[in-house]
Amino acid sequence: xAILHRDVHLDGAPPSAPAFPSDHSSASALTRRSLLRGGAxxxxxxxxxxxxxxxxxxxxxxxxxxxxxxxxxDPAYRQAFLDHCxxxxxxxxxxxxxLRPSREEFSFWGADQIIDLARANGRRSRGHCFVWWNxxxxxxxxxxxxxxxxxxxxxxxxxxxxxxxxxxxxxDVANEVIANDPTGEPMRDTFWMRRLGIDHxxxxxxxxxxxxxxxxxxxxxxxxxxxGPEHDAKRAVMMDLVRRLQDHNLRVDAxxxxxxxxxxxxxxxxxxxxxxxxxxxxxxxxxxxxLDVIDWKIRGGPAEQDAAxxxxxGDLMDAVFAAQRPEAVITWGITDRYTWIPDAxxxxxxxxxxxxPLDARLRPKPWFERxxxxxxTAL
Ligand code: G3I
Numbered sequence: 208x209a210i211l212h213r214d215v216h217l218d219g220a221p222p223s224a225p226a227f228p229s230d231h232s233s234a235s236a237l238t239r240r241s242l243l244r245g246g247a248x249x250x251x252x253x254x255x256x257x258x259x260x261x262x263x264x265x266x267x268x269x270x271x272x273x274x275x276x277x278x279x280x281d282p283a284y285r286q287a288f289l290d291h292c293x294x295x296x297x298x299x300x301x302x303x304x305x306l307r308p309s310r311e312e313f314s315f316w317g318a319d320q321i322i323d324l325a326r327a328n329g330r331r332s333r334g335h336c337f338v339w340w341n342x343x344x345x346x347x348x349x350x351x352x353x354x355x356x357x358x359x360x361x362x363x364x365x366x367x368x369x370x371x372x373x374x375x376x377x378x379d380v381a382n383e384v385i386a387n388d389p390t391g392e393p394m395r396d397t398f399w400m401r402r403l404g405i406d407h408x409x410x411x412x413x414x415x416x417x418x419x420x421x422x423x424x425x426x427x428x429x430x431x432x433x434x435g436p437e438h439d440a441k442r443a444v445m446m447d448l449v450r451r452l453q454d455h456n457l458r459v460d461a462x463x464x465x466x467x468x469x470x471x472x473x474x475x476x477x478x479x480x481x482x483x484x485x486x487x488x489x490x491x492x493x494x495x496x497x498l499d500v501i502d503w504k505i506r507g508g509p510a511e512q513d514a515a516x517x518x519x520x521g522d523l524m525d526a527v528f529a530a531q532r533p534e535a536v537i538t539w540g541i542t543d544r545y546t547w548i549p550d551a552x553x554x555x556x557x558x559x560x561x562x563x564p565l566d567a568r569l570r571p572k573p574w575f576e577r578x579x580x581x582x583x584t585a586l
Contacts, residue, residue: 267582268331270294270537271564272497275317277545278324285324287541287569291579294331294376294535297321301334302342306367310346310359313366326374333535334371335496336379336427337364338411340397348398356402361414368418377423377534379463379496380415381408385428385444388437393444408448412457423534426452427463427496431482432523434475442482449491461492461534466523470515471504474522476529483530493531495523497539499562503552512561517574524581536582543567 271292278285288295299305300317308314325332338360350356368378386395394400399407408426415424426449431442445462452459468474483493500516527533540546542565549560559567564575 266293267533267585268293268535269579269582270296270331270333270535271541272296272298272335272537272539273321273324273541274298274545275300275320278320281544283569284542284544287565288324289328289330291541291564291571292330294333294537295321295325296333296335296537298335298539299342301367302336302339303347303363304342304344307344307347307363309344315370322371322374331376332374333537334368334375334378334422336382337367337415338381338384338399338407340383340395340399343398350402353402353404356399357407357410360399360403360407360410364411364414365418368415368422371422372419373421375419375422377425377461377494378415378419379427380411380424382427383429384408384426384448385441387430389440389444390437393440393447409452409455409457412452412459416458423460423492424458425461425463425494425496426459427465429465429467429497431462431464432466432468432474432479432526434473434478438475439478442478446482446485449486449489453489459491461494462486463494463496464523464527465539466495466498467539468498468500468516468519468523469504470500470502470512470519472519474519474526476522476526479523479526480529483527487531492534493527494534495527495536498523498536499539499546499548501548501552501562502560503548503554505554508558509561509566513572513574516561516572517577520574520578524578528581528585532585536578538564541565542569544569 269292271288271294273285273288273295275297297318300321305317306314322332324330347359350359384395384397384400386392394405403410412424415422426445428441428445430438431445432438449459449462464479486493498520500512500519502512502515505512505515524536540563543559543561543563544565544567546560546562548562552560554560561572564578565571
């Protein structure tokens with residue numbers, strides 16, 4: 208039974224409107240061919256009915272993701288965000304594993320520390336994330352029916368988005384729902400996909416729109432930036448998801464390019480620009496949500512690492528700005544002192560990674576100064 212339009216109050220009969228198929232066949236239905244065929248038809252149907260993306264005036268906000276434990280333990284880290292950021296968001300504190308120790312409990316302390324710091328200092332904040340394959344507590348993974356999974360998902364979004372309603376600029380409603388290599392199965396095999404099928408994305412967007420009508424709703428993913436068939440496919444799947452959600456009267460305000468940039472790879476400037484222009488035609492904005500540079504394959508030292516970082520970041524900015532003004536550019540942390548990257552992809556020679564705007568001694572990198580100038584003078 209199609210459950211895309213299942214009323215978020217769970218007892219509503221599904222409307223007669225057509226919906227995503229709600230079983231795994233939907234994943235195969237999202238083949239590349241249907242993406243292109245369906246997308247073109249839907250695009251034509253929706254082009255004229257959507258307002259253009261509003262072009263904000265003034266500079267493009269720069270932001271960074273903060274960790275609450277570090278904010279407490281490292282005052283210089285905390286101050287660096289206040290020195291450089293227009294927007295400060297919780298990196299992990301709004302994820303299920305941080306928020307929900309049990310089904311009965313919500314633990315907002317960590318998120319509140321960061322969001323309150325931002326607001327007390329006249330900065331913006333945003334939420335990350337509701338639907339994700341990772342960071343799910345065991346009690347969620349133990350849910351074994353679609354009805355219960357939907358009930359828990361909708362309740363979570365209502366409680367969390369409702370708590371911060373009107374204070375966050377946007378939410379990553381769904382994060383990394385596309386397969387790593389979508390040239391085969393386009394959708395990632397996740398708990399939410401297994402319990403609810405592809406409709407879980409629509410359920411989340413509908414619940415978020417109801418719980419916080421002020422926040423912009425974002426579909427967030429990685430590897431949308433590079434050259435290659437798997438990246439072309441990922442951009443195509445993302446575009447199809449946006450169109451299908453819109454086709455079912457759901458508001459998708461923006462796509463988040465995470466921007467975890469491999470320094471040895473090439474950003475596909477033309478393809479990303481075309482992707483961003485297509486989104487703009489659909490009335491959908493762009494953010495860069497988790498910018499950092501993975502430099503494990505860059506030989507040499509800091510000068511070579513920073514030069515390579517400057518290249519890929521510059522290319523990404525060229526691509527994004529060629530399409531539309533980004534709503535924000537956000538890095539995933541602010542200093543090389545604390546980053547996920549060396550744990551996941553350490554440099555073979557054991558030297559420090561240099562992924563973020565400030566080095567381990569909190570000194571701005573040359574590429575960061577260029578980026579800040581570009582964001583401040585954006586037309
Ligand atoms: O806070 C607890 C601490 O109390 C506990 O003692 C410790 C040891 O278990 O874990 C701490 O939580 C960790 C958390 O980071 C804060 O440090 C989690 O175990 C750890 O899994 C978590 O890793 C984060 C990861 O997402 C998973 O949530 C990384 O910091 C974070 O950078 C990474 O961010 C993701 C984005 O959300 C999505 N895009 C990719 C990106 C990089 O993987």
